[in-house]
Amino acid sequence: MSSLLAMRGVTVRFGGVVALAEVDLDVALGSITSIIGPNGAGKTTLLGVASGMVQAAAGAVSFLDRDVSAAPAHARGAAGMVRTFQNLEVFSNMTVLENVMTGCHRHVGYGVVDCLLRTGRFRREERRCREHALKRLDFVGLADKAESRAGDLPYGLQRRMEIARAIAADPTLLLLDEPAAGLNTRETQALGELITAIRESQGVTIVLVEHDMDLVMRISDAVMVLKEGRNLAVGPPEAVQKDPEVIKAYLGEDDED
Amino acid sequence: MDLGSLLQYLITGVTVGATYGLTGLGFTIIFNTTGIINFAQGEFVMLGGMLGVAAHAAGVPLPLAVLLAVAAATLAGALMERTFIRPVAKASAVNLIIITIGASILIRGVVMLIFGKDTFALPHFSGMEPIRFLGAAMLPQSLWVLGITLLLLLGLKSFFSRTMWGRGMLACSYDPKAAALMGINVSRMAMASFMISAAVGAAGGVILAPITLTAYDVGILLGLKGFAACILGGLGNPFGAAAGGIILGVLESFGAGLLSSAYKDAITFVILLLLLFVRPTGLFGKGSGERV
């Protein structure tokens, strides 16, 4: 099995804090790979390094068998690696539809001149982009909110919209950072189904950072456990669940709680 | 080029640079406490000079006129914070920039309405008989400028490190939420920062007014140069700003003397741009600039 995303020896420091120390990650094509770990373990940072938004002190990232360690964030996005954010990053002054149409950015094929002059190509491409975005909105169940201002949506729907924006890019790899944060049990259940559906119907490979263990164990093919910036365990969910180190780490966390 | 004229350039540069430094210091104090860059900082400097002139013209003895000018500018600083800044404390950086630009235009406009567009001079504090040494001449006013600048710097240093207020203001800059939790009144600190920087700026303006003259519109360039000074010294570092001001003043004075007096003002801005492009953290700063 070839890895779609491979990270090797990734180390990140913030001032004195070592957020990641020599972390490796392999994401198999077509899989749902989850990253779990206590708060501050470095999960978001790892996604940041993958997507090019956090500078690594050492290590390499390869995507689609190409070394992208030096590629800027937008180039990785344009190459099909798209992420969402733990703290929502919604384009609040645009409509929901426009948010999702922005997600289509990498697919819309016209230049400045087409757009300044509104050529036939512009109109064709724009109509295609709009229809595509509406389809994605429908997919996440937000079709009726297309014309609302994104900033006015309730929190849970903003999360869904962010997912719609990400999959509007037709990504090869989708990185989701705690998509269930702030959702209630029912919403989380629905989110699980949505994530599986994204994989099934669009063949998108998914990396999921999540605290909700039920969700993770239910839908993941592989789970990676991070603790204090180190790779604690990796493997299929059942194996990871039984790993004594992991149990200790999580029980340890429970004790503190 | 003889030693005398080099020394002369140095004296002129340091004197003018002291005012740039005080202006930069004003920027820093407000920025440190509130995170705002006050585009009206130069107007406080202008207010110092103009109000000093006005008070003196009205018959107030010179020392009292100077104090009065600084006090009135301080009040203007308080008023500005209270009426324009506090109600929109959570506005975006761009909106706050526009509001402080608006305040600067407003202050300039009011001063123009009252005093007109003429250029005014304040009498020298202790005569105009130059002190001559090593082929250079130094106005006694230069000594006043340097002395008062030094006193202000020392005073502020002990204010920020010794007094409760000073420490409270520093705490606001590190973490306003934590400061509020510790019982520090953040908005009162913000007001204090506007008052102190208005006072410092006005002091710089009124002590320089006898040498460089003053008018309603001198605040624009002085403000920009003060900002250049605090970028040079590293934004957020008050004494860096003061040092930056003096460096700028000296560079400008030598540039005007040795290269071209026509492009004297351009020198500062070319330095400012180069610094922003290459090293936005300043000469003495470290870490990353605000490039998020």
Added chain:
Amino acid sequence: MAPTRKNLLGLGAWTLLMALTPHLLTNDYYVSTLIIGFFNAIIVVGLNMLMGYAGQISLGHGAFYGLGAYVSGILAATYGVPVEAAGLIAIIATGLIAWGIGIPTLKLSGHYLAMATLGFGVIVSIVFNEAVETTGGPSGLTGIPRLTLFGITMESDLSYYYVTGLALTLVMALSLNLIQSRLGRALRALHTSERAAEAVGVDIARYKLFVFVLSAVFAALAGVLYAHYLGFAAPSSFGFHFSVTLLVMVVLGGMASVWGAVAGALFLTALPEFLRAFENIETVLFGGILILGMMFLPSGLAGGTAKLTRALLGRFRVGARRV
């Protein structure tokens, strides 16, 4: 598409109004005021794309206006280059300068960006003042020939009015097209979240540079039209004061509205004419507009009116439902 139709209708109505206005005016003087207002509107529409849509502040756009005016003016007056060619060269040259200065400048944000653009504006202004042999220095460049297009010289104010009005309409149409496109969405997106824009593949540095250069090109176009209208260019017209006036126009018109930008520019150009009696009050007034606008109407006149209408309608609807 609905928004497109609305734009077309709006532009149609605008063109009609623009074409008829000179015939309704009783005084030729008003025509020349409107021409100046159109110059300003051309700049402000561009600046509004930069500030209102992409969220990048510039306090140096007076410099681009001046570069357009001076480059074209000097080429035509001193070197006898035909006006059309001089204007074109001036616009391209200004675009190139904006591109060169934009690359390092747009890496900055917030106060740093404001100060860097301001510093650039001041430097250009100093050059206009001090390069006396080329620019004529503080007293200005004189003898700039009138605009000629396809061999026809726009001698009368009325012909100049239509040329400028047409240029403005074109600039508005291009801007409206741009906003509702992939580029416009990218600009608005990076305004709110640069990271999220990058995440979907938007090259933010490129788009910022694009809109910066575009707005500079618009300003240069206005500058060219200005120089060949007045026949004269002086540094004081393009300095810091003018850059701030542009900012006031953007704010008054409401950030992020092409129509608002035009309204703000025309209104503030005409205002001083009405304030002749109180000559010096303009400065105070501009300061007041900036402050009050940002404090109470951050979305400007256009946005404020829309918000008020929505609020009233909303209350009406709620009231209706309760009944």
